[in-house]
Every structure is written in C-alpha cells, then in structure tokens.
Amino acid sequence: MTHLPRFTRSLLHPRYWLTWFGIAALYLVVLLPYPVIYRIGCGLGFLAKRILKRRVKIAHRNLELCFPEMSEAERQRHVDGNFRSVGMGVMETGMAWFWPDWRMKRWCDVSGVNEIRALQAEKRGILLIGLHFLTLELGARIFGIHTPGIGVYRPNDNPVIDWLQTWGRTRSNKSMLDRKDLKGMIRALKNGEIIWYAPDHDYGPRNSVFAPLFAVEQAATTPGTWMLAKTTKASIVPFVPRRKPDGKGYELIILPPENNPPLGSPEETAAWMNKIVEKCIMMAPEQYMWLHRRFKTRPEGAPSLY
Structure with missing residues (x-):
C-alpha cells in the first residue's frame, strides 16, 4: 500500500525556503495569460539549451541512434524544438498543478474519451500508456478532469516537491501508487480502475528485457506491461498530450484500446x-523527453552507446 506524502510543518524548515521560492515564482508566472506563458517557456528552453550542454549531447545522440537516416541539420532542428519543449514543460507543470479546471478545459481539446467510458462501463481495468513527453504533467491533469484514474510515480527526493507533485496530480485524479507497488497496480486494475503507466524508460538490467525501439535493435524495456496485462486482462490504451504549434493550446489524443495484446513472453x-x-x-517527436539516456542499459558484453 502506497502512503502518500502529507503536508507537515517540517516542510517549512529554512532548508526548503529556496524550493518554496521557486514554487511561488512558478505559481505567479502561470497566472499570466497563456500566450505570455508560452513565450516565457520557449525563452526558458532557449536558456536551458545553453546551460545544459550534457543534456544537449544526450538528445543529439538519442536522435542519432533512433533515426540514423536523419540529416545533421534536421537533427539540430529537432534538438532546438526539444529544448523549447523543455522550457514549456516547466510552465506546463505549473499549469497542471495550479490552473483551475475551467482554464484547463479552455486551452485543451480532448478526443477518445467515449472509448474510455465504454471500457469503464464494462468494469474493465485500463492500463493507460502515458509516455515521458515533456507535456506529461499537463496530460495527466487533462485526462483526469474527464476520466479520473490512478497515477504511478517515483517519490521525489525533495519532500516539498514530493508533497506538491502528489497534491497537484491528485487534483483531478483519484490517487497515486509508487511504481514499485505492483500488488497495488494489479489490485486496482482488477477492480476496473485506470492506471497511468509509462513503459518507455530504461529501468536498469534487473528490470528489463531487450526489444527493438526505432533503429536500436536491443533497447532495455520493462516487462511490466506483459506482467500487468497477463495478470489482470486489462485493456491497454495509449494516449498522447500534444502541444499545438505557436501557442494555440493543447490536444489530448486517446488512441483506440488494445484488448488482445500478444502475451506469449515478456520479450x-x-x-x-x-x-x-x-x-x-512520432505524433509529437520534438515534445518527447530525449534528454535522458534511454539506451544506457546494454546486453552483457555490449559496448555503451553514449
């Protein structure tokens, strides 16, 4: 059972004052009109690209590994756009945590909700596939406004951020589960709940099998999808929260349910x-989180890709 963080007086200790200052600044910024927020976010991304040199190299390398046919000029355009999304991701986190429902609905279009509600009417568990887009926080909030579910997360090392992200994410969703709480996930899916689940990160050699991803033949991939789907018979529903071009808002695209996934083996x-x-x-490539070392874990004896 996951015990969610609660607000206590210890979170007001002076050691956290700088964190609270950053939170207050973000709160004030997201009170501004969205077109202004958009310009600030893109500007922040421009600055981040000049500061986070190591992350720029990782993004370049990931794109090179996944799309070897892409020209250097095109790869550079993707990286530039990706860092604009990094800056916007900070703004969108604040929007997700602090905006009221009416403002979220004003700027966000949603498609595919009826399919989710039909599955819920059948009392079928839903494994909601939410990838690590930079719009991740915003997407979870938008989805929860229409069909609340349960999030899966990694507790943050900073207790203030841990409390705030849990508070923000449960504004429009039911609860949160630690990503290690597999029994909790299985129980919820068998009870017909929606579980937000991200299968697209490298979770290390102990928690991975190897499968192709784009041009990388052996990408470390979680076997969790196999285990959860096989155990619970849940429907698998991918969704994409996508930022529209030029500050015109967002669209949440819920893809058709996958009710009969291949479950012969984890691989x-x-x-x-x-x-x-x-x-x-590929529905929003420049908005994906290319900044982490997705291909860090390698088969035994294989050279590093970074």
Missing part, C-alpha cells in the same frame, strides 16, 4: 509495446 510483449511507443512519439 514479445515488449517488442509490441515499443511499436506503440514509436507511434506515439
């Missing part, structure tokens, strides 16, 4: 899941 399911991951990423 088979991982390869199938990675095809869905590819499809989702």
Whole structure:
C-alpha cells in the first residue's frame, strides 16, 4: 500500500525556503495569460539549451541512434524544438498543478474519451500508456478532469516537491501508487480502475528485457506491461498530450484500446509495446523527453552507446 506524502510543518524548515521560492515564482508566472506563458517557456528552453550542454549531447545522440537516416541539420532542428519543449514543460507543470479546471478545459481539446467510458462501463481495468513527453504533467491533469484514474510515480527526493507533485496530480485524479507497488497496480486494475503507466524508460538490467525501439535493435524495456496485462486482462490504451504549434493550446489524443495484446513472453510483449511507443512519439517527436539516456542499459558484453 502506497502512503502518500502529507503536508507537515517540517516542510517549512529554512532548508526548503529556496524550493518554496521557486514554487511561488512558478505559481505567479502561470497566472499570466497563456500566450505570455508560452513565450516565457520557449525563452526558458532557449536558456536551458545553453546551460545544459550534457543534456544537449544526450538528445543529439538519442536522435542519432533512433533515426540514423536523419540529416545533421534536421537533427539540430529537432534538438532546438526539444529544448523549447523543455522550457514549456516547466510552465506546463505549473499549469497542471495550479490552473483551475475551467482554464484547463479552455486551452485543451480532448478526443477518445467515449472509448474510455465504454471500457469503464464494462468494469474493465485500463492500463493507460502515458509516455515521458515533456507535456506529461499537463496530460495527466487533462485526462483526469474527464476520466479520473490512478497515477504511478517515483517519490521525489525533495519532500516539498514530493508533497506538491502528489497534491497537484491528485487534483483531478483519484490517487497515486509508487511504481514499485505492483500488488497495488494489479489490485486496482482488477477492480476496473485506470492506471497511468509509462513503459518507455530504461529501468536498469534487473528490470528489463531487450526489444527493438526505432533503429536500436536491443533497447532495455520493462516487462511490466506483459506482467500487468497477463495478470489482470486489462485493456491497454495509449494516449498522447500534444502541444499545438505557436501557442494555440493543447490536444489530448486517446488512441483506440488494445484488448488482445500478444502475451506469449515478456520479450514479445515488449517488442509490441515499443511499436506503440514509436507511434506515439512520432505524433509529437520534438515534445518527447530525449534528454535522458534511454539506451544506457546494454546486453552483457555490449559496448555503451553514449
């Protein structure tokens, strides 16, 4: 059972004052009109690209590995756009945590909700596939406004951020589960709940099988999708929260449910899941989180890709 963080007086200790200052600044910024927020976010991304040199190299390398046919000029355009999304991701986190529902609905279009409600009417559990887009926080908030579910998360090392992100994410969703709480996930899915689940990160050699992802033949991929789908018979529903161009708002695209995934082995399911991951990423490639070392874990004896 996951115990969610609660607000206590210890969070007001002077050691956290700088964190609270940053939170207050973000809160004030997201009170501004959205077109202004958009310009600030893009500007912040421009600055981040000049400061986070190591992350720029990782983004370049990931794009090179996934799309070897891409020209250097095109790759550079993707990285530039990706860092604009990094800056906007900070703004969108504040929007997700602090905006009222009416303001979220004003700037966000949603498609595919009826399919979710039909599955809920059948009392079927839903494994909601939410990738690590930079719009991640905003997407979870938008989805929860229409069909609340349960999020899966990694507790933050900073207790103030841990409390705030939990508070923000449960504004329009039911609860949160630690990503290690597999029993909690299984229980919720068997009870017909929606579980937000991200299968697109590298979770290390102990928690991975290897499957193709774009041009990388052996990408470390979680076997969790196989285990959860096989155990609970949940419907698998991918969704993409996508920022519209030029500060025109957002669209949340819920893809058709996958009710009969291949479950012959963890590797088979991982390869199938990675095809869905590819499809989702290509719906908003510059908004994906290319900054982490997605291909850090390698098969035994294989050289590092970074």
